[in-house]
Amino acid sequence: MHKLWIIIKSEYLQVVKKKSFLVGILLTPLFMVGITVVPTMLAQKKSASTEKIAIVDLDTAGVGERFAKGLEEYRLEDGQPSYGVDAIYRPADTVALAELQQRLDSMILDKRLKYYLIIFNNVENTDSVFLVGKSFGFSTNSRFERKMSHILAEMRLEKSDINLDVDSVLRLTRSMDLIQKAPGGKERDFFTLYLGGIIFVMIIFGTVIGYGQILMRSVIEEKNSRIMEVLVSSVSPFQLMAGKIVGLGLASLTQVLIWGVIGAGLYVFRGNLNITADIAGILFNPVFIFFFITYLLLGYIMFSTLFALIGSMVNTDKEAQGFIFPITMTLILPVILAAYLIQEPDSTVAVVLSLIPFFSPTMMILRLNFIGADSFSLANPIILEAFAGLVITALTALLIIWLTAKVFRVGILMYGKRPTLPEIIKWIRHG
Amino acid sequence: MQEYLRLENITKSYGDKVAVAGLSLSVPKGSIYGIIGPNGAGKTTSIRMIMDIIAPDSGKILIEGAEVRRDFKNNVGYLPEERGLYKKHTVEEIILLLGEIKNCPRKELSSRMDPWLDKLNLLEYKRKKVEELSKGMAQKLQFITTLIHQPKLIILDELFSGLDPLNIELIKNILLDEKRRGTTILFSTHVMEQAEKLCDYLCMIHRGEKVLDGKLADVKARFGKNTIQIQMEGDGAFMRQIPGVEKVSEFNNYIELKLSEGAIPQDILKAVTDKVTVSRFEIMEPSLYNIFIETAGVRPSEVTVSAGGGHA
Numbered sequence: 001m002h003k004l005w006i007i008i009k010s011e012y013l014q015v016v017k018k019k020s021f022l023v024g025i026l027l028t029p030l031f032m033v034g035i036t037v038v039p040t041m042l043a044q045k046k047s048a049s050t051e052k053i054a055i056v057d058l059d060t061a062g063v064g065e066r067f068a069k070g071l072e073e074y075r076l077e078d079g080q081p082s083y084g085v086d087a088i089y090r091p092a093d094t095v096a097l098a099e100l101q102q103r104l105d106s107m108i109l110d111k112r113l114k115y116y117l118i119i120f121n122n123v124e125n126t127d128s129v130f131l132v133g134k135s136f137g138f139s140t141n142s143r144f145e146r147k148m149s150h151i152l153a154e155m156r157l158e159k160s161d162i163n164l165d166v167d168s169v170l171r172l173t174r175s176m177d178l179i180q181k182a183p184g185g186k187e188r189d190f191f192t193l194y195l196g197g198i199i200f201v202m203i204i205f206g207t208v209i210g211y212g213q214i215l216m217r218s219v220i221e222e223k224n225s226r227i228m229e230v231l232v233s234s235v236s237p238f239q240l241m242a243g244k245i246v247g248l249g250l251a252s253l254t255q256v257l258i259w260g261v262i263g264a265g266l267y268v269f270r271g272n273l274n275i276t277a278d279i280a281g282i283l284f285n286p287v288f289i290f291f292f293i294t295y296l297l298l299g300y301i302m303f304s305t306l307f308a309l310i311g312s313m314v315n316t317d318k319e320a321q322g323f324i325f326p327i328t329m330t331l332i333l334p335v336i337l338a339a340y341l342i343q344e345p346d347s348t349v350a351v352v353l354s355l356i357p358f359f360s361p362t363m364m365i366l367r368l369n370f371i372g373a374d375s376f377s378l379a380n381p382i383i384l385e386a387f388a389g390l391v392i393t394a395l396t397a398l399l400i401i402w403l404t405a406k407v408f409r410v411g412i413l414m415y416g417k418r419p420t421l422p423e424i425i426k427w428i429r430h431g
Numbered sequence: 432m433q434e435y436l437r438l439e440n441i442t443k444s445y446g447d448k449v450a451v452a453g454l455s456l457s458v459p460k461g462s463i464y465g466i467i468g469p470n471g472a473g474k475t476t477s478i479r480m481i482m483d484i485i486a487p488d489s490g491k492i493l494i495e496g497a498e499v500r501r502d503f504k505n506n507v508g509y510l511p512e513e514r515g516l517y518k519k520h521t522v523e524e525i526i527l528l529l530g531e532i533k534n535c536p537r538k539e540l541s542s543r544m545d546p547w548l549d550k551l552n553l554l555e556y557k558r559k560k561v562e563e564l565s566k567g568m569a570q571k572l573q574f575i576t577t578l579i580h581q582p583k584l585i586i587l588d589e590l591f592s593g594l595d596p597l598n599i600e601l602i603k604n605i606l607l608d609e610k611r612r613g614t615t616i617l618f619s620t621h622v623m624e625q626a627e628k629l630c631d632y633l634c635m636i637h638r639g640e641k642v643l644d645g646k647l648a649d650v651k652a653r654f655g656k657n658t659i660q661i662q663m664e665g666d667g668a669f670m671r672q673i674p675g676v677e678k679v680s681e682f683n684n685y686i687e688l689k690l691s692e693g694a695i696p697q698d699i700l701k702a703v704t705d706k707v708t709v710s711r712f713e714i715m716e717p718s719l720y721n722i723f724i725e726t727a728g729v730r731p732s733e734v735t736v737s738a739g740g741g742h743a
Contacts, residue, residue: 006531014519226515230576233482233509234532236501413484 007243015251051114055088064088197369211252212307219311237409299361302397309404312411334362345370357396360389435460435615441490450476452639465630466619473639474619508582512589518562535580587618623719637727651716659688662711
């Protein structure tokens with residue numbers, strides 16, 4: 001036990017004392033914010049100058065004019081109108097329309113025009129409107145959609161025999177935003193759920209890949225520097241492997257802990273930072289935290305043992321790359337599938353995938369985040385599945401540890417040629 | 432003499448290749464014991480089995496009459512053939528780490544460290560990183576890490592490999608000091624001349640099998656005083672024709688002659704001085720090299736002759 005502790009301490013200090021550890025602590029959150037929040041913010045960014053649009057109105061009821069007037073309400077931050085209607089065209093026939101469209105297209109390519117809108121005849125009944133442009137912003141799209149629906153509704157209303165003023169009818173038909181809540185009453189917002197899930201998966205991914213590779217490199221380095229033989233003449237190969245895994249695991253926990261403290265600090269001193277109840281709901285949900293930490297630990301143990309196995313078999317980082325790729329793919333799969341999982345976190349495919357050993361840690365965390373659970377009640381299928389996943393992951397981890405211990409013993413003293421599969425099988429048999 | 436380490440019929444094969452075939456040997460307590468043989472003879476495999484790094488296919492390893500227990504490693508100082516240390520650790524850190532995993536208390540390590548570093552001229556490098564040391568200094572540092580926990584048994588694989596003559600002298604003297612404290616020392620080498628100068632007991636192995644073993648003096652006596660060493664100027668090729676010379680072995684700066692039975696050394700001297708100028712003429716026991724060639728029945732090209740370190 002004493003020796004194990006010395007190895008743990010040595011491995012822990014080797015990582016924590018490095019400058020890269022501090023850099024990782026600071027850079028990783030920035031990176032995560034970078035890949036998740038920034039693109040979203042950019043997409044939502046309002047344009048800074050007035051966008052020129054043209055309207056081609058093939059209808060005769062004055063929809064174009066109404067639309068142009070309706071756009072006047074949108075203003076940029078400096079008070080300038082968001083949209084400037086260049087002209088409203090009324091081509092006489094299809095030949096003229098074709099000519100006009102050609103002209104407008106070239107204006108868009110020359111950047112003299114941002115969009116043009118074609119309102120077809122009888123739009124009132126057909127809803128037939130096109131928006132032509134090189135690129136479309138989220139907000140412009142939804143504004144135009146809303147404005148046009150509004151105008152068409154008004155027109156239909158005016159022609160109908162309902163004897164009410166327009167405003168009250170519009171109030172009657174007003175569309176609303178659906179607020180999503182989990183059973184139990186917590187508010188849930190699609191965007192937060194998606195982002196939250198991805199962030200937690202990224203933490204697992206980053207920890208496993210990051211520390212797994214550190215572990216693998218340290219085994220390779222010890223092999224190459226030949227200190228390995230001195231080490232195993234004092235401690236057993238298993239103690240060495242376990243010491244490395246635990247030592248680096250503690251280093252990664254230190255990192256997560258520091259992030260947690262930073263996060264909690266930001267939350268306490270958030271001031272006018274707008275943190276929604278959803279994020280708070282995830283961060284301070286003991287059920288989720290329990291599963292997150294257990295999956296993080298088990299996943300780390302399982303994958304880092306695998307990395308130790310790889311390290312003991314190869315001689316250079318380069319040789320290891322071929323083995324690392326499948327591990328990376330296994331861990332990144334939930335991120336690829338997240339868009340599907342968030343819609344159907346309960347589907348058979350989702351359940352089965354999240355119970356497959358190597359997928360379990362990340363998949364289950366993603367599903368837990370999407371479905372949400374407030375208590376450890378086994379009546380809730382996701383809790384039952386999450387526990388089943390833990391057992392499966394733990395058993396797989398044990399199997400890998402057993403296997404690795406056998407290969408590790410032999411592999412760490414093998415220099416030179418990379419072993420072939422039959423050789424490895426022999427090591428396992430005789431180990 | 433009391434026995435410290437005993438190997439009984441140890442065998443290890445890798446696939447079809449037999450690395451060690453039924454090796455038995457007995458290392459007396461407080462002796463310097465040399466395992467000698469050419470590269471690939473099975474020395475490293477045998478030592479790794481003693482160190483419990485690899486398991487023998489069959490046979491027993493006994494320490495003071497009892498089967499090896501795991502904590503026995505704490506009483507052993509092991510210097511493997513392939514040497515290396517953590518590059519990023521400081522000299523001090525590496526000594527503490529490698530000492531602590533031998534269960535040696537940190538305090539004792541700290542108090543023993545400076546005298547050791549001083550003895551090997553490394554004291555000023557105490558807080559330097561290993562990567563800043565020269566190769567020779569790193570070797571000496573590794574030697575310290577092998578001995579600092581005061582092991583009862585020191586095992587040195589290819590002891591002389593990579594050491595310059597000055598350091599070889601230094602390390603030999605330290606080993607003799609250790610022997611005086613009652614430590615048992617087991618080393619392996621393929622450089623027979625070096626072994627001859629250091630060991631009390633020896634075991635020669637070839638292709639995984641023991642060729643002969645015993646006390647150095649006894650082994651030599653067994654082969655009689657039928658060897659002559661000659662240092663001289665000129666070409667010694669003619670000596671093969673001198674009657675009574677059975678075999679000629681040419682070394683870097685001397686020639687060794689093995690005489691047939693009944694040959695008289697004086698006659699040989701006369702025959703030699705007729706042709707060349709002799710600066711040294713000595714009747715002696717046969718060298719381990721010749722004993723090995725003779726007993727193992729190998730071609731001389733299979734065995735490294737020259738001293739001075741670098742192994743093939």
